[in-house]
Amino acid sequence: MTTARVRDAAQFVARRGASTGKPDLRPHELAALTWLDEHLTDPQRKQFTALWRAEGSPAAPLTDPVALALPLIKSFEGCKLQAYPDPGTGGEPWTIGWGTTTYANGQPVGRWDAISQQKADELLDIRVRNDLLHLQKVIPSWGSLTAHQQAALLSFSYNVGRNWYGGQGFATITARVRDGDHAGVPAALLLYRNPGTNVEEGLRRRREAEGRLWSGPDRPSQATPKAKLPPHLTLHRTKRPDNRGLELLSLKMIVDSVPMGELLVVSGAAGAQTFRIGARSRAKSLEPLPEGRYSLGPVEWAGQAGDYAASWGPGLGAVWVSLTYSAPGHTARSALGFHLDENAKTAPGSAGCVVFRSTADLRTFVGWMSQHRPKDLYVNWGLGTCPAAKAR
Numbered sequence: 001m002t003t004a005r006v007r008d009a010a011q012f013v014a015r016r017g018a019s020t021g022k023p024d025l026r027p028h029e030l031a032a033l034t035w036l037d038e039h040l041t042d043p044q045r046k047q048f049t050a051l052w053r054a055e056g057s058p059a060a061p062l063t064d065p066v067a068l069a070l071p072l073i074k075s076f077e078g079c080k081l082q083a084y085p086d087p088g089t090g091g092e093p094w095t096i097g098w099g100t101t102t103y104a105n106g107q108p109v110g111r112w113d114a115i116s117q118q119k120a121d122e123l124l125d126i127r128v129r130n131d132l133l134h135l136q137k138v139i140p141s142w143g144s145l146t147a148h149q150q151a152a153l154l155s156f157s158y159n160v161g162r163n164w165y166g167g168q169g170f171a172t173i174t175a176r177v178r179d180g181d182h183a184g185v186p187a188a189l190l191l192y193r194n195p196g197t198n199v200e201e202g203l204r205r206r207r208e209a210e211g212r213l214w215s216g217p218d219r220p221s222q223a224t225p226k227a228k229l230p231p232h233l234t235l236h237r238t239k240r241p242d243n244r245g246l247e248l249l250s251l252k253m254i255v256d257s258v259p260m261g262e263l264l265v266v267s268g269a270a271g272a273q274t275f276r277i278g279a280r281s282r283a284k285s286l287e288p289l290p291e292g293r294y295s296l297g298p299v300e301w302a303g304q305a306g307d308y309a310a311s312w313g314p315g316l317g318a319v320w321v322s323l324t325y326s327a328p329g330h331t332a333r334s335a336l337g338f339h340l341d342e343n344a345k346t347a348p349g350s351a352g353c354v355v356f357r358s359t360a361d362l363r364t365f366v367g368w369m370s371q372h373r374p375k376d377l378y379v380n381w382g383l384g385t386c387p388a389a390k391a392r
Contacts, residue, residue, distance in 0.1 A: 064147065065147045065150035066128050066129055066154065068150075068151035069158075069213075070124065071258055072155045073124070073128065074098065074260070075209070075257070075258045076202070076209075077158075078098075078259065078262050079098050079262055080097070081114055081116065082113070082358075082361070083095065083096045093108060094111055096120070097119070097123045097124060098120055098127075100120070100123040103123070114360045117253075117261050117368070120261070128158060130162075131157045131158065132154060134163075138166070139178075141177065144180075146216060148214060149185075149216075152185075152189075152213040153177070153214075155210050156189060156192075165177070176188045186212075186215060187211075189207045189210050190211065229256065229257055229390070230375065230376075231253070231373060232375065232378060233253060233378070235252075235377060235380070236249065236252075236380055236381075237249060237381055242357075245271060245348075246273065247266070249266060250264065254389070261364065264361075265354050265355060267288035267354050267355065268350060269350065269351065272285065273287070275288055276291070276383075278325060278330065278331035279329055282332055283332040283334065286351050286352065289353070289354065289379060290325070290379070291381040291383050291386050292385060292386060292387070293379075294324060294377040295324045295326050295377075296321055296375055296377055299321055299366055299370070300319070300322075301318060302318050302320075303318065308359055308362070308363070315339075315341070315350075316339045316342060317340025317362065319338070319365075320337055320339050321337055322336070323337050323338065323353075323354070328385055333352055336354075338354050338356070339355055344357065
């Protein structure tokens with residue numbers, strides 16, 4: 001395959017822009033791309049060629065392995081927008097986002113750090129692209145792998161660490177990749193699932209997903225398009241108490257079946273943390289909202305949009321999003337919604353609403369509502385009555 005040179009590509013874009021009177025590249029930008037061209041390896045040049053020529057080709061596949069790997073990685077990794085401690089040490093290294101412990105500038109994550117969902121996604125992208133550069137250097141046959149095969153190994157690397165190739169305990173997967181035994185890679189991936197531990201089942205599912213990604217997409221004639229689920233929220237128990245007698249609940253933003261972020265919230269009052277189905281949840285019980293599907297109302301501001309200093313009243317904060325129980329059957333509960341736990345210091349929790357423990361969490365939630373526009377919340381307490389999310 002005749003490869004494209006970055007400089008030639010850059011000059012073409014510049015000439016095309018000049019013909020319209022709106023140059024697309026400035027001289028210093030062209031100089032930067034020229035430097036890049038001189039430092040590309042042959043495999044990297046091939047990858048650039050594939051990406052550069054993909055536009056306009058109806059049959060052109062997605063050839064960026066990072067773009068292919070990210071949805072799989074996100075589907076198995078949690079995202080937290082506030083720093084949390086290492087479970088082993090109870091402190092450092094602090095982690096944030098999709099598992100970031102060190103920012104791009106080398107600075108470690110701090111105990112009180114908080115970031116936006118966009119920043120978390122950017123940090124994940126940087127991490128995976130750095131893994132890509134590492135694997136390109138250490139795997140001699142990297143350039144001969146398809147984008148789907150590279151993406152599968154990027155997900156594997158994110159989970160076990162980028163130094164697995166040739167490392168201790170990774171002899172089998174290393175041999176399969178090194179020897180070009182592509183058919184044997186999915187079975188080799190399944191070996192790395194920590195048998196006999198409480199994470200084996202989750203790792204088995206991940207290894208199977210990586211094996212399917214390695215094998216590439218189905219042929220168009222064989223593929224059965226999956227109906228996409230609309231963006232929605234889910235709420236589950238963690239069975240972890242906070243220090244106020246409330247159980248922490250996991251609120252997730254789901255987009256195309258992939259969790260895009262998680263917040264820890266609470267519902268109900270201390271001393272009334274009994275989780276029930278809709279039909280058995282009594283009015284004014286002060287218990288968490290019952291299991292089931294809810295329709296979300298719009299984001300309503302007490303003051304001007306974006307003014308987090310305003311308040312709807314004691315204990316409510318600046319933002320209100322109503323929740324209307326829709327299935328299954330009926331419930332006696334009403335006046336439910338999302339809001340800030342503004343009285344957390346004196347009267348923590350709520351009368352049943354889902355409440356955020358900090359303004360930073362509330363801001364993240366408002367960002368989800370603005371960006372993804374979810375219409376439904378699925379509350380699943382494990383009682384067997386929560387409906388499944390429906391496809392469009």
